[in-house]
Amino acid sequence: MRYFLVCFFLICSSVLSASDRKALALLEGVVQERSKCKCFRICYTEHRAEENKTVEQVVEFDNGKIRKNHIPSAQFQGMMSLFVDDVLYRRTDYNENRISLVSASSSNASAADIYDLRLLGITDVMNLKKSIKGCLILNRQVEYSVKRSSVNGISVWQVTGTDIHPDYTAIWDYFIEEPGFRILRMSMRTEIADIVIDNDYSNANFLPFPTKTHIFRKEGKETKEVVFDRTITVKEVDIKTSFPQETFTLSSFNLPLNTTVSDYRIHRRIGYWDGEKLVDDPVQISAKEVREIMKKKSPIGIVRIIGISIGVALILLAVCPKIWGRKKKKKE
Numbered sequence: 319m320r321y322f323l324v325c326f327f328l329i330c331s332s333v334l335s336a337s338d339r340k341a342l343a344l345l346e347g348v349v350q351e352r353s354k355c356k357c358f359r360i361c362y363t364e365h366r367a368e369e370n371k372t373v374e375q376v377v378e379f380d381n382g383k384i385r386k387n388h389i390p391s392a393q394f395q396g397m398m399s400l401f402v403d404d405v406l407y408r409r410t411d412y413n414e415n416r417i418s419l420v421s422a423s424s425s426n427a428s429a430a431d432i433y434d435l436r437l438l439g440i441t442d443v444m445n446l447k448k449s450i451k452g453c454l455i456l457n458r459q460v461e462y463s464v465k466r467s468s469v470n471g472i473s474v475w476q477v478t479g480t481d482i483h484p485d486y487t488a489i490w491d492y493f494i495e496e497p498g499f500r501i502l503r504m505s506m507r508t509e510i511a512d513i514v515i516d517n518d519y520s521n522a523n524f525l526p527f528p529t530k531t532h533i534f535r536k537e538g539k540e541t542k543e544v545v546f547d548r549t550i551t552v553k554e555v556d557i558k559t560s561f562p563q564e565t566f567t568l569s570s571f572n573l574p575l576n577t578t579v580s581d582y583r584i585h586r587r588i589g590y591w592d593g594e595k596l597v598d599d600p601v602q603i604s605a606k607e608v609r610e611i612m613k614k615k616s617p618i619g620i621v622r623i624i625g626i627s628i629g630v631a632l633i634l635l636a637v638c639p640k641i642w643g644r645k646k647k648k649k650e
Contacts, residue, residue, distance in 0.1 A: 341462035341477045345454045345492065347499035351526050352436045352450050356381050357561070360435050360527065361554040367547035377435050380558075383566045386432045399432040401446060402566050405583075406432065415577040417568070419588075422446045439517040439528045440492075440501055442535050442546055455479050455490055469493045469502040486510070500526070512536045524555045569594065576600045 357380045365372045374389040383402050390396030400407040404422045433444040441453040460479040467476035472495060479490040486508050493503040498519075506513040513535045517528035535546035564570055568579070568591065577591040589596030593604030 338462055338464045340475070341464035341479075342456075344464065344475055344477050344494050344496065344499065345456055345462070347496070348440070348454060348492075348494065348501060349450050349456070351499040352440075355379075355436060355526060355557060357558045358435075359554075359556040359558060359561075360552065362550055362552045365549045365551075367549070368544060378561060378565060379435060380561050380566065382434075384432055384434065385566055385570060388431070397431075398571055400566060400568070400571070401432055406446070407568065407571075409571060409573075415574050417571070417573070417577060417579040417591075419579070419581040419583060421583050424582075435527070438550065438552075439515060439531045440504055442513045442515060442533045454492065455481060460490075467493060469495075472502060474502055498525070500528075510537060510539055510542075512542060521552070524552050527552055527555055568596075575604050 359376070359378045361374070361376050363372055363374050371393045372391075373394045374391065376387045376389065378385045384400070386399045388394060388397040395411050397411065398409040401422065406420050406422055406424075408418050408420065409416070410418075433446055433448065434450070436450055437444045437448060437453055440450070441448060460481045462477060462479045464475055464477050467474055474493045474495050477492045477494060479492075481488040481490065488506060488508045491503075491505045492501055494500065495502055500517070500519050501515075502517055502519075504513070504515040513533075515534070516532045518530040519525065519528050521529040529552055531550040533546050533548045533550070534544070536542035537545050573591045575591065575593055578587055579589050579591065579596055580587045589598060590600050592601045593606050595605065
């Protein structure tokens with residue numbers, strides 16, 4: 319066992335030593351620059367040429383908590399997702415009053431189209447399982463080299479990583495502008511897939527996010543066909559220090575009364591939305607309406623009712639003897 323560990327360490331060390339230190343420093347610079355944004359709100363449109371569809375999306379991110387809103391349109395039914403504490407809450411259709419909970423590691427989570435937006439422009443497929451460092455293939459099995467190059471007349475460093483597997487070889491190229499560690503282009507080539515991502519950083523107010531990202535991916539063994547042709551255009555970036563507490567809770571979904579919430583991790587329904595929280599049974603009125611009714615029954619209101627009642631009683635005590643006296647005289 320000890321012999322195996324020594325051999326493994328020597329192999330890994332040889333790969334690292336074979337990588338250009340400048341190349342590794344540039345990739346680490348990208349990670350650090352992207353990681354600076356820990357709390358933000360970003361609005362963007364995504365045009366999917368392969369589906370002939372454009373969707374507008376709003377993402378709120380706070381140190382790993384994510385809330386994403388796909389705005390409903392004529393082309394898209396709309397969807398909301400919330401990721402908190404390794405749990406994904408999904409409302410897949412604004413017209414359906416259902417919320418589902420799934421684990422972040424499940425296949426449903428991978429297909430939920432929710433992710434850390436700091437990955438924008440450095441990978442073609444973004445999901446909850448990917449990290450900034452992972453997208454840059456920063457591991458011991460890849461040998462990196464670096465050289466000077468250019469993209470659209472801009473001088474950049476071209477960092478190339480070669481990932482050799484028994485069944486295929488992947489070659490990654492990151493074209494990095496320094497300072498700023500902005501990736502202007504990323505490409506990946508294998509026997510079965512080609513990826514090219516181009517980034518435009520023309521709006522300095524959106525940094526470190528690109529202003530526009532074009533993702534182009536082709537797949538196939540003999541004839542490669544387009545599977546992704548997408549353009550993401552950032553409309554607004556708001557770097558924040560915090561969000562209101564309710565932002566990353568179910569209340570932020572603006573759910574209709576009695577929306578059902580099901581936990582697919584335990585395969586059962588866990589409650590109904592009463593307007594403020596989950597309850598075991600459907601309700602007739604919302605928790606907010608109940609609270610307003612209770613306000614009307616406040617101590618001040620009760621005192622007023624008691625005061626009015628006493629006043630009426632005193633009037634009756636004063637009036638009734640006179641009426642009774644009149645009736646008695648008539649009888650005589």
